[in-house]
Amino acid sequence: MTSRGTTCTRSTATVILILAAVLFLSIVSVWNASSWLSSYHAQWSTVIIDLPGSESVAASSSNNNNRSSIVMTSSVEVEPKTRTTQRHTSSKTIINRNKASTLGLHVCTCLTNDFPRNANNLPHNPKRLRWLHIPKTGTSFISTLWSYSCSTRERYIDLNVNSHVCSNRTAYSMYDFALMRRYPWEMYGAPNFIPYDDSSSSSALPNGKDVSLGLVGGTQHGPLSPNLNDKRFLQSDRYKKLIKERQLMRYGSELMTHNITVAAFFRQPEERIISAYKDSCHANGFTGPVFADFLKKVRGSKNGQCKIGNRTYANPVQCFANYPGIAGCMSRMLTGQKCADSVFHEAGLENVADAVDIILNHLEFVGLTEDWNESICQFHRLFSGRMDGVTGQRVWKQPMQREFANVHKSVKETIGVEELDGFKDVADTVVYEAARLKFERIVGNERCYKFMSWDEIEKDINNGNVNTPFLNVDKDGNVCHPLTCSDLGKQCGEWDDGCGSTIICGMCDAGRSGLPSTWRVQCVEGKCVDYCPTWEEKGLWFLSDESPAIMKEVAKSIEKRDQKYLSPIEAFKICDVACTGKAGNAPMKDGIEAFVDTNLCQCGNTTKVFNDITLSDFSSAHDMMTTCSDSKVLRSLRALSKHDTQPICCPSVDEATLLEGRQWKRLYAVAGSRLEGSYFAHVPMVCGGLDECQDVAREEGAEIAVFDIVNSYCHLARKVFELDNPFTVTKDNTRRYILDLRNPTKS
Numbered sequence: 025m026t027s028r029g030t031t032c033t034r035s036t037a038t039v040i041l042i043l044a045a046v047l048f049l050s051i052v053s054v055w056n057a058s059s060w061l062s063s064y065h066a067q068w069s070t071v072i073i074d075l076p077g078s079e080s081v082a083a084s085s086s087n088n089n090n091r092s093s094i095v096m097t098s099s100v101e102v103e104p105k106t107r108t109t110q111r112h113t114s115s116k117t118i119i120n121r122n123k124a125s126t127l128g129l130h131v132c133t134c135l136t137n138d139f140p141r142n143a144n145n146l147p148h149n150p151k152r153l154r155w156l157h158i159p160k161t162g163t164s165f166i167s168t169l170w171s172y173s174c175s176t177r178e179r180y181i182d183l184n185v186n187s188h189v190c191s192n193r194t195a196y197s198m199y200d201f202a203l204m205r206r207y208p209w210e211m212y213g214a215p216n217f218i219p220y221d222d223s224s225s226s227s228a229l230p231n232g233k234d235v236s237l238g239l240v241g242g243t244q245h246g247p248l249s250p251n252l253n254d255k256r257f258l259q260s261d262r263y264k265k266l267i268k269e270r271q272l273m274r275y276g277s278e279l280m281t282h283n284i285t286v287a288a289f290f291r292q293p294e295e296r297i298i299s300a301y302k303d304s305c306h307a308n309g310f311t312g313p314v315f316a317d318f319l320k321k322v323r324g325s326k327n328g329q330c331k332i333g334n335r336t337y338a339n340p341v342q343c344f345a346n347y348p349g350i351a352g353c354m355s356r357m358l359t360g361q362k363c364a365d366s367v368f369h370e371a372g373l374e375n376v377a378d379a380v381d382i383i384l385n386h387l388e389f390v391g392l393t394e395d396w397n398e399s400i401c402q403f404h405r406l407f408s409g410r411m412d413g414v415t416g417q418r419v420w421k422q423p424m425q426r427e428f429a430n431v432h433k434s435v436k437e438t439i440g441v442e443e444l445d446g447f448k449d450v451a452d453t454v455v456y457e458a459a460r461l462k463f464e465r466i467v468g469n470e471r472c473y474k475f476m477s478w479d480e481i482e483k484d485i486n487n488g489n490v491n492t493p494f495l496n497v498d499k500d501g502n503v504c505h506p507l508t509c510s511d512l513g514k515q516c517g518e519w520d521d522g523c524g525s526t527i528i529c530g531m532c533d534a535g536r537s538g539l540p541s542t543w544r545v546q547c548v549e550g551k552c553v554d555y556c557p558t559w560e561e562k563g564l565w566f567l568s569d570e571s572p573a574i575m576k577e578v579a580k581s582i583e584k585r586d587q588k589y590l591s592p593i594e595a596f597k598i599c600d601v602a603c604t605g606k607a608g609n610a611p612m613k614d615g616i617e618a619f620v621d622t623n624l625c626q627c628g629n630t631t632k633v634f635n636d637i638t639l640s641d642f643s644s645a646h647d648m649m650t651t652c653s654d655s656k657v658l659r660s661l662r663a664l665s666k667h668d669t670q671p672i673c674c675p676s677v678d679e680a681t682l683l684e685g686r687q688w689k690r691l692y693a694v695a696g697s698r699l700e701g702s703y704f705a706h707v708p709m710v711c712g713g714l715d716e717c718q719d720v721a722r723e724e725g726a727e728i729a730v731f732d733i734v735n736s737y738c739h740l741a742r743k744v745f746e747l748d749n750p751f752t753v754t755k756d757n758t759r760r761y762i763l764d765l766r767n768p769t770k771s
Contacts, residue, residue: 045182050591052435071206073755094241096526103108104744114296116185116482116485116486116500116502117327117503118506119522119523120505120506120507120511120522120523121478121482121505127477128477128480128481129425129475129476129505130423130427130473130474130475131473131495132405132422132423132472132474133401133420133472133473134402134405134470135401135404135405135408135409135420135422136420138445138472139472140470140583141405141468141470142405142409146406146418147406148390149407149409149410150285151233151234151237151285152282152285152749152751153169153238153283153407154239154240154278154284154285154286154287154751155169155241155243155286155287156247156248156287156288156357156358158288158291158296158354158363159300159306159308159359160296160300160303160306161289161290161291161393162291162391163187163199163394164202164427164429164430165289165391166199166200167183167199167424167427167429168400168404168427169238169239169287170200170203170239170422171183171427172238172408173209173216173217174213174528175216175396176421176635177421177525178525178526179518179528180424180526180528181206181207181212181425182509182527183203183424183426184508184509184510184648185199185202185203185206185649186202193725200243201531201756202755203529204243204756205639205756206530206531206648206736207528208531208732208755208756209238209753210232210703210730210732211703211706211739211752212530213238213753214702214703217236217702218235218237218700218702218703219484232298232425233748235769237700237747238754239754240284240751240752240754241278241284241693241694242693242694242754242757244552247273247358247360247363248273248359248360248382249273249274249275249276249277249278249360250273251277251279251281252276262368265368266367269366271309271313271366273360274693275694275749275750276749278385279382279386280386280750282748282749284751285389285407285767286388286389287390287403288387288389288390289392290390290391290392290393290455290459291392292394293351293448293449293456294345294441294444294448294449295393295394295441296353296354296452297350297444297449298439298443300353301340301341301344301345305318305322305323307345307350307363307364308363309361309363309366311366318347321343321347322340322343322347323340326678328340332347332348338445339443341439341444342444342445342447346447347450348370348371349365349368349369349370350364351371351372351449352370352372352452352582354372354452354455354456355372355375355452355454355455356372356375358378359379359382362651371449371450371451372449372451372452373450375451376451376454376455379455380455383459384458388464389466390462391467392459392460392463397428397475398471398472398473399463399466400427400428400473401423402463402467402472404420404422404423407422408420408423420455422496451724452568452721455658456583481495481503482503484497485503486529498523498524503522505522505523506521506522507522507527508527509527509529509648510648512527512550513527514529515529515532515550515646515648516530516531516532516547516549516550516551516646517529517547517549519550528649529550531547532545532547533646534734534735536552536645537592537645537661538645539592539661540664540670540673541586541676541677542673543555543556543592543673544556544557545646551643551646552643553589553648554592555589555590556595556671556673557673557674557710557711558623558624558672558674559590559671559673562622564624566589566590567589592642592671593639596631596634596670598619598671599619599627599631599669599670599671600630600631602619602620602625603620603625603628603669604630619669624671625669625671625672627669628667628668629665629667630669631664631668631670632663633645633663633664633668641657645657673711674710675711679733682713682714683761686714687763687764688714688718688731688762688763689762690760690762691752691757691761692732692752692757693752694750694751697752697760697764697766698747698752699728699745699746699747700741700745700752701743701745701748701749703739703740704726704740704741705724705726706737706738707720707738708736708741709731709736710736711736712738713731714761717729717738717763718765720738720740721738722765724740725742726742727743727744727766728744728763728764728766729763729765730742730760730763731761731762731763732756732759732760733759733760733761734756744766
């Protein structure tokens with residue numbers, strides 16, 4: 025399948041060489057091909073065509089042989105502080121060093137104007153940035169991309185968010201969704217790209233194609249869309265079958281049609297396959313019947329063996345790798361198909377030539393999972409620099425430390441490549457070699473990444489040797505280490521990071537404590553507080569001088585812990601007393617029983633889930649780094665039944681029927697609503713829904729309203745414009761709804 029336009033003639037020699045290599049690899053794949061690949065890599069690097077922004081002389085493989093030995097699991101981890109270090113006696117120091125949880129800093133030494141490769145040929149900051157997220161190449165890259173969209177040098181988000189999404193007593197590991205829900209794009213990303221214009225002019229912002237929007241197209245494993253200008257491909261049986269099976273995106277090529285900047289990571293093919301096997305047999309793209317057969321063969325084997333066709337494999341990982349349609353994932357995703365092939369059950373060889381052409385001639389950023397730290401530095405070198413209006417020079421912000429961490433770790437089970445018994449993913453081996461060469465062209469002869477220990481940094485600043493542009497140095501020459509939200513003891517809101525900038529701890533995640541979706545959470549002095557809105561409306565949650573008499577007895581326990589609000593434990597106990605009539609003295613008895621009469625409590629089975637939960641358990645559940653599995657509250661609340669005695673809070677929402685009779689539309693990452701605008705208000709809806717959001721939008725004169733059902737927020741925008749392509753702004757799209765208010769007949 026081809027994805028090339030007229031540019032394909034530029035790489036004819038390369039493609040011929042690749043096809044020959046593929047044929048040869050097919051022959052030698054049954055025996056150890058590593059020695060051949062090394063010589064192949066060295067020879068190939070001398071015939072690669074010139075790349076945009078690269079040196080005119082081909083990069084030498086021998087200068088970078090150490091890169092492939094850097095393993096992500098060891099190189100990206102921020103070292104824990106397990107020992108004390110000898111402090112230097114000096115006049116200049118590291119501010120907040122005693123609060124640091126690591127032994128030093130990850131720094132990028134190339135983010136300066138005097139770095140040789142920054143003199144020219146740096147790409148322009150992309151107006152649209154699309155992430156080709158190939159499975160098991162690094163979900164952690166979303167931390168860099170979301171920071172790119174939602175942070176500035178002065179105000180930045182804290183990426184130290186646990187990867188688990190906790191929601192209504194369930195949990196799954198999706199760092200991208202956890203990050204997007206804490207930092208909604210409308211609140212933290214849009215202001216960096218779409219400035220709010222409060223003028224009375226009715227004119228819209230510039231055409232959609234002229235507005236920078238950061239990350240577009242979602243974070244999931246969507247392949248690049250193929251080039252639909254290629255008539256030969258459109259007339260092929262292959263195209264027709266892919267369309268029939270709904271396995272092809274038909275939105276026009278991001279690269280050839282829409283001029284979108286695409287960034288992608290690549291990984292050694294067999295290592296990628298093993299990681300996919302360990303991640304619950306990850307095979308994105310297999311349809312239901314194919315996936316069922318796939319799991320049956322891989323997991324249903326006896327004595328560890330499994331059989332595909334007439335061949336028996338010694339272990340499940342071999343069965344996984346050899347199942348038709350697993351190999352060739354990277355090759356397919358570059359050329360329009362999903363990772364796993366459930367249509368042709370091929371190994372990706374048909375896509376190799378086009379895939380290599382796309383890597384070498386069209387991708388502006390290529391990173392390697394095995395060289396994670398250097399890849400992060402190179403992304404920032406290429407894209408995060410901003411032109412200073414006064415000096416006319418680029419100014420870079422250093423990556424945040426969390427960008428160098430593996431936030432989506434695989435299970436600890438160790439499975440080596442030797443378990444594959446010589447299996448080679450032939451197509452993706454060629455693709456990976458092309459990616460390595462492109463990466464080496466980006467890096468050049470001088471690497472950017474460096475880890476500096478605190479002692480090394482302190483010694484350098486006192487010897488006058490420190491390269492200050494990549495460190496946060498104050499006017500007195502001291503290096504300041506910014507504090508994280510956890511360092512500050514904050515779970516939400518915005519705070520001084522101890523170095524003069526603002527760190528954003530974001531919003532509270534309503535599902536993190538595991539309470540039913542009818543509860544809400546709000547930020548109180550940097551702490552996330554779960555509360556019941558119907559109680560709060562009657563003054564029965566947050567303590568004040570006007571609180572009803574019923575709160576007086578409860579207030580004793582509140583004041584003991586130096587808080588001014590109830591905890592969910594106390595609310596459940598009040599309902600238990602009200603429903604069972606076990607109140608003590610008469611005045612309190614009358615007051616508590618009124619909770620039933622006023623529909624504040626639902627009476628049912630006695631609730632026992634709070635027997636082992638403390639007040640601090642609820643608070644710690646909202647800590648940014650607390651995992652769902654470590655949350656004692658969430659684990660206990662899984663036993664809570666809807667028939668148990670409990671407070672009556674907000675009405676539950678049935679998303680299956682939410683849009684019936686309404687003009688609202690659901691948002692999607694691709695081919696959804698193309699409307700964007702200048703966001704001017706973010707209104708918490710509490711117990712309100714789409715209708716209440718629509719009323720507020722009309723009152724405020726909004727042109728579009730976006731309802732975030734996870735955080736119960738209504739985002740309002742004016743100066744609306746329409747995007748010029750279907751790749752919409754990346755958000756937690758599937759949990760958002762949009763309403764166009766510009767034409768009254770539509771709403």
